[in-house]
Amino acid sequence: AQSVAQPEDQVNVAEGNPLTVKCTYSVSGNPYLFWYVQYPNRGLQFLLKYITGDNLVKGSYGFEAEFNKSQTSFHLKKPSALVSDSALYFCAVRTGTALIFGKGTTLSVSS
Amino acid sequence: DTEVTQTPKHLVMGMTNKKSLKCEQHMGHRAMYWYKQKAKKPPELMFVYSYEKLSINESVPSRFSPECPNSSLLNLHLHALQPEDSALYLCASSSRRTSGGVSPDTQYFGPGTRLTVL
Numbered sequence A: 001a002q003s004v005a006q007p008e009d010q011v012n013v014a015e016g017n018p019l020t021v022k023c024t025y026s027v028s029g030n031p032y033l034f035w036y037v038q039y040p041n042r043g044l045q046f047l048l049k050y051i052t053g054d055n056l057v058k059g060s061y062g063f064e065a066e067f068n069k070s071q072t073s074f075h076l077k078k079p080s081a082l083v084s085d086s087a088l089y090f091c092a093v094r095t096g097t098a099l100i101f102g103k104g105t106t107l108s109v110s111s
Numbered sequence B: 001d002t003e004v005t006q007t008p009k010h011l012v013m014g015m016t017n018k019k020s021l022k023c024e025q026h027m028g029h030r031a032m033y034w035y036k037q038k039a040k041k042p043p044e045l046m047f048v049y050s051y052e053k054l055s056i057n058e059s060v061p062s063r064f065s066p067e068c069p070n071s072s073l074l075n076l077h078l079h080a081l082q083p084e085d086s087a088l089y090l091c092a093s094s095s096r097r098t099s100g101g102v103s104p105d106t107q108y109f110g111p112g113t114r115l116t117v118l
Helices: none
Strands: A003-005 A010-014 A019-021 A024-026 A033-038 A044-050 A056-058 A064-068 A073-078 A087-095 A098-101 A105-110 B004-007 B010-013 B018-025 B031-037 B044-050 B053-057 B064-070 B073-079 B087-094 B113-117
Touching: A003 A087, A003 A098, A010 A019, A019 A105, A024 A073, A033 A064, A033 A073, A044 A056, A044 A064, A044 A073, A073 A087, A098 B044, B004 B087, B010 B018, B018 B031, B018 B087, B031 B073, B044 B064, B044 B073, B053 B064, B073 B087
Parallel strands: A010 A105, B010 B113
Antiparallel strands: A003 A024, A019 A073, A033 A044, A033 A087, A056 A064, A064 A073, A087 A098, A087 A105, B004 B018, B018 B073, B031 B044, B031 B087, B044 B053, B064 B073, B087 B113
């Protein structure tokens, strides 16, 4: 069965420091992996996706993610965190026509 | 433009009411989705429409009735809901390209309808 795991419920980082939100996956075949962000009382906003090709994917708002096939990981990163990055982040894998989401990681950036 | 719109933003209804949620997209997408999301939890898939036909129903109770009148519109009709149905209901859309049976296309989400059932 296809699945993704986000091992951290919460990540805390100081503004200006680099951030990493972790995601590991378990899929058969080639994975199609996505990151979404959700601000309070809002829908999900697409950040980036990995389909094939370059293992470093660049997305919206300065975020990037590194696909690592040997470690089955797709960690979300940003070189310098902003307070406005504080939100709930979901990793997801595409299976058929549906998305399967991880449980989510709350990112808290302090000033 | 990657906008999916949903109305209403908020809805409060009693257990005997009938109401509808509406979703609209003008991106030419041919796949549309309904998700249910509880607070601080991941979205859970409810229904998938592909080319205006229902292709997936994730064993959703019949008190939720989806409808896809045309390729741009998706409705969710609600009847005799329970308090535990209170949640954020999200609509999404995507293209319908496939690669080996799996679509790599991005799902774009609307802002959601916050539903409260009293």
